[in-house]
Amino acid sequence: xxxxxxxxxxxxxxxxxxxxxxxxxxxxxxxxxxxxxxxxxxxxxxxxxxxxxxxxxxxxxxxxxxxxxxxxxxxxxxxxxxxxxxxxxxxxxxxxxxxxxxxxxxxxxxxxxxxxxxxxxxxxxxxxxxxxxxxxxxxxxxxxxxxxxxxxxxxxxxxxxxxxxxxxxxxxxxxxxxxxxxxxxxxxxxxxxxxxxxxxxxxxxxxxxxxxxxxxxxxxxxxxxxxxxxxxxxxxxxxxxxxxxxxx
Amino acid sequence: xxxxxxxxxxxxxxxxxxxxxxxxxxxxxxxxxxxxxxxxxxxxxxxxxxxxxxxxxxxxxxxxxxxxxxxxxxxxxxxxxxxxxxxxxxxxxxxxxxxxxxxxxxxxxxxxxxxxxxxxxxxxxxxxxxxxxxxxxxxxxxxxxxxxxxxxxxxxxxxxxxxxxxxxxxxxxxxxxxxxxxxxxxxxxxxxxxxxxxxxxxxxxxxxxxxxxxxxxxxxxxxxxxxxxxxxxxxxxxxxxxxxxxxxxxxxxxxxxxxxxxxxxxxxxxxxxxxxxxxxxxxxxxxxxxxxxxxxxxx
Numbered sequence: 171x172x173x174x175x176x177x178x179x180x181x182x183x184x185x186x187x188x189x190x191x192x193x194x195x196x197x198x199x200x201x202x203x204x205x206x207x208x209x210x211x212x213x214x215x216x217x218x219x220x221x222x223x224x225x226x227x228x229x230x231x232x233x234x235x236x237x238x239x240x241x242x243x244x245x246x247x248x249x250x251x252x253x254x255x256x257x258x259x260x261x262x263x264x265x266x267x268x269x270x271x272x273x274x275x276x277x278x279x280x281x282x283x284x285x286x287x288x289x290x291x292x293x294x295x296x297x298x299x300x301x302x303x304x305x306x307x308x309x310x311x312x313x314x315x316x317x318x319x320x321x322x323x324x325x326x327x328x329x330x331x332x333x334x335x336x337x338x339x340x341x342x343x344x345x346x347x348x349x350x351x352x353x354x355x356x357x358x359x360x361x362x363x364x365x366x367x368x369x370x371x372x373x374x375x376x377x378x379x380x381x382x383x384x385x386x387x388x389x390x391x392x393x394x395x396x397x398x399x400x401x402x403x404x405x406x407x408x409x410x411x412x413x414x415x416x417x418x
Numbered sequence: 419x420x421x422x423x424x425x426x427x428x429x430x431x432x433x434x435x436x437x438x439x440x441x442x443x444x445x446x447x448x449x450x451x452x453x454x455x456x457x458x459x460x461x462x463x464x465x466x467x468x469x470x471x472x473x474x475x476x477x478x479x480x481x482x483x484x485x486x487x488x489x490x491x492x493x494x495x496x497x498x499x500x501x502x503x504x505x506x507x508x509x510x511x512x513x514x515x516x517x518x519x520x521x522x523x524x525x526x527x528x529x530x531x532x533x534x535x536x537x538x539x540x541x542x543x544x545x546x547x548x549x550x551x552x553x554x555x556x557x558x559x560x561x562x563x564x565x566x567x568x569x570x571x572x573x574x575x576x577x578x579x580x581x582x583x584x585x586x587x588x589x590x591x592x593x594x595x596x597x598x599x600x601x602x603x604x605x606x607x608x609x610x611x612x613x614x615x616x617x618x619x620x621x622x623x624x625x626x627x628x629x630x631x632x633x634x635x636x637x638x639x640x641x642x643x644x645x646x647x648x649x650x651x652x653x654x655x656x657x658x659x660x661x662x663x664x665x666x667x668x669x670x671x672x673x674x675x676x677x678x679x680x681x682x683x684x685x686x687x688x689x690x691x692x693x694x695x696x697x698x699x700x701x702x703x704x705x706x707x708x709x710x711x712x713x714x715x716x717x
Contacts, residue, residue, distance in 0.1 A: 224622050249624045257622035263615035267638050276633055277623035322619075329623060 177202045177237055177333060177364055178223060184231035185218055185388075192218045193229070194388045200333075200381075205365045207375040207396075210385035211411060216368040219385070220335045223366065224255040237332060253281060256326030260338040262318045264310035270297070270321050271306040274328045282329065289328070296324040300354050316347030320354055327358075334358065336367040370415055376400060384408040452684070461682050465689050468676055487672030488693055490578060494589050494668055495655050501594035502654065503647070506601025507640075511631060513606040524602065531599040536660055543595050544664045548588035558584050582667060589658075589666035597654050604646045608639035648705040652698050659694075669693060 178200040185193035193215045200206050208216045221227040222234060225241050225248050234241045236251045265273050274293035278284050284292075297303045300320035302313075310318055319339055326334060336355065340348045352374045359365055359378045369375065375382060375396060382399035384392040384407075392399070392408045403409050452458045471482040481489065512524035531539060552558060561583035564570050570580060577583050612635055620630040640647075662671035673690040677683050 226618050226621065249626065252622055253624035255622070257619075259615060259619065261615050263613075263619035265616065265619070265634055265638075267641065277625070280629050280633055281624045325619075325623075 175202045176200065178366075179233070179235040180219075180223075181234070182232035183219070183222065183229050183234060185215070185222060185227060186230045192388050193222070195232070196388070196390055197232075198383065198390060198393070200364060200366060202332075203362050203364055204380045205359050205378050206367070206381045206383060207379040208366065208368045208383045208385060209370060209372075209375070209411070210391075214385040215388040216385050217337050218388075220257075220337055220366050220368055223333075223335060224252050224257055226257075249281075253329060254332045256329060256331035256334045258319070258322050258326055258334065258336045258339045260341050262310070262315075262322045262342070264318055264322055264325070266310050269307050269309055270302075270313070273310065273321060274325050277325065277329050292330075293324070293328055296327045297321075299327070299357070300324045301350075314347060315343045316350045319343065319347075319351045323351075323354055323358070333364045333366070336365065336369065338368050338370075340369065340371060372400070372412075372416060384411065386411075458684070460685065461680075462685055464680055464682050465685050468680075468686075469689075483672045483676050484669070484689060484693065486578075487667065487669035488697075490586065490666070490672075491655070491658055491668040492697075493576070493578065494586060494593065494661070494666065495651075495658050497590045498593035498597065498658070499651050499654055501590060502597040502601050502650075505594060505598035507605050507636065509598055509602030510605025510609060510639075511636075513602060514609050516627070528599045528602060531596065536596065536657065537663065539596055540592055540660050540663060543592040544588060547595070548591045551591070552584045552588060557587065585664075585666050588664065589661040589668070592664065593654065593658055593661055597650065597657065600650055600653075601647065604643045604650060605639065607646075608643035609635055611642055612638050645705070645709050648709075649702075652701055652705075655698055655701075656694065 176199045178198075180196060180198040183193055183196040184191065196215075196219060198206070198219075208219065210216050218227055222229045222241075223236060229241070237254050239247050239251050241247065241251060265276065268276060271290065271293055274296065275286070275289040278289040278292060279286055294303060294306065297306055300323055302317055302320055305313060305317060305321070310321065313321065323334075323339075339355070340351050343351065348371070352371060355365075355367070356374065356378055365378075367375075367379075379396050382392075382394055382396050383390055384399070384403070384405065386407055392403055392405045394403065399408075400412065403412065453460070465484075468483045469481070469485050470479045472478075473480045509524050509527065512520050513528075515521050515524075534542075561580050564573050564583075565580035573580055573583075577586055616634055616638070617630060620634040625634070658668060659670040662668060662674065665671065669690055673686050676686045680686070
């Protein structure tokens with residue numbers, strides 16, 4: 171598969187919440203297998219941007235093409251896209267009434283319509299991948315935060331998506347659990363998955379990202395490979411932001 | 419045991435004695451008034467016979483008026499609540515639907531029911547809906563057909579005398595339509611109590627709205643609203659007295675019948691009140707026992 175085939179094309183995207191403009195003229199192209207890390211101060215539109223990619227938010231203007239499908243008001247398109255785009259949330263959002271295994275199989279069985287036995291073996295495979303095969307029969311509330319987030323990652327992977335979106339996946343975790351989640355994400359990145367991560371974990375970003383994106387006030391201010399981004403960013407506000415979070 | 423009595427005695431105040439004395443005097447006075455001034459003869463001896471009587475032909479005890487009525491009440495309430503939960507769930511989903519028309523229709527239905535006296539609602543449903551439906555579907559002759567058959571034990575078990583099937587079924591429909599509005603509100607509250615993230619997670623897996631409701635939202639919402647639903651079920655039992663007005667032969671209807679044949683007004687109504695009370699109170703005790711933490715599968 172050619173490495174330079176675009177899989178997500180964001181062109182001149184605008185997003186309004188009422189009168190408030192959350193995104194202004196945002197353009198970004200992500201290629202197959204590329205890892206993009208988005209950072210920026212809170213309220214800069216990072217989450218809004220990736221939530222537009224699987225249309226949890228509807229964009230107000232511009233074009234958004236994911237996996238060759240233009241996102242617009244046609245429901246079929248949206249569901250087709252969502253099947254190919256996995257999403258991991260800050261608050262995990264596991265289904266509390268289902269066991270871990272059921273959390274992992276409900277999508278494949280009800281959406282992909284694959285046989286139950288196959289869905290279960292697939293679920294076990296991905297639980298292995300996130301290193302918690304022994305938790306299959308527990309309920310989410312019985313797991314630690316880090317374990318829950320890894321289950322959430324496995325739940326998305328069970329749909330065998332082509333793209334994974336991470337919306338601040340470690341922000342709700344206790345510090346000692348952050349690394350187990352980042353390790354899983356790093357392994358996923360090494361397997362060649364296309365990823366967009368909104369995160370403030372700069373160590374992870376430096377190790378994994380092909381492209382760093384800095385956003386402020388709903389605009390993309392800087393796009394650069396990490397080697398340049400972390401050493402000599404062009405934009406002074408980006409530099410200020412990095413100084414602030416790398417201080418400690 | 420002695421200790422327990424002792425501790426109760428210690429908590430009593432002289433005021434408690436006064437209150438009890440006043441109450442005894444008050445009810446004693448009413449008792450005497452009924453006996454003397456109304457010249458009322460208490461005939462409690464009648465009542466047991468109207469609960470169960472000995473059938474000479476079949477040589478066994480069979481249910482009489484009051485117990486027959488009670489059984490009908492229980493049957494009607496069970497079917498009506500099943501139907502009300504189904505309709506109410508649909509209504510609750512409609513109340514949070516994306517489509518404005520659907521939302522408005524559900525809201526209209528609810529507001530109409532909430533702002534009209536139950537008796538009027540019952541009559542409207544009965545004459546405009548249920549009776550028409552029964553005539554249109556020819557249920558009357560169908561039920562008579564079953565009543566004439568030899569092997570109708572299963573039907574009789576579920577619906578009693580099949581000749582009265584149309585009346586029971588209209589009672590069930592009317593009651594269910596009435597209660598569904600309230601069940602709908604409970605279900606809506608349950609759906610709205612589920613965090614938004616659940617919906618977002620379901621959607622990002624590519625689920626349709628139906629699948630999202632069926633597998634993610636409703637199972638959680640219904641589990642949350644089980645306690646208020648149980649209370650609504652008790653309400654429904656009490657509300658069911660109203661369908662005696664459309665000649666469903668349930669407990670209240672039978673009580674009216676009993677009063678008109680025996681003139682034992684007080685005995686009949688006190689007995690009926692006691693039967694409703696025992697039914698509703700024991701259910702409410704049962705539900706609160708089941709609700710206790712650690713009992714039901716509380717997750």
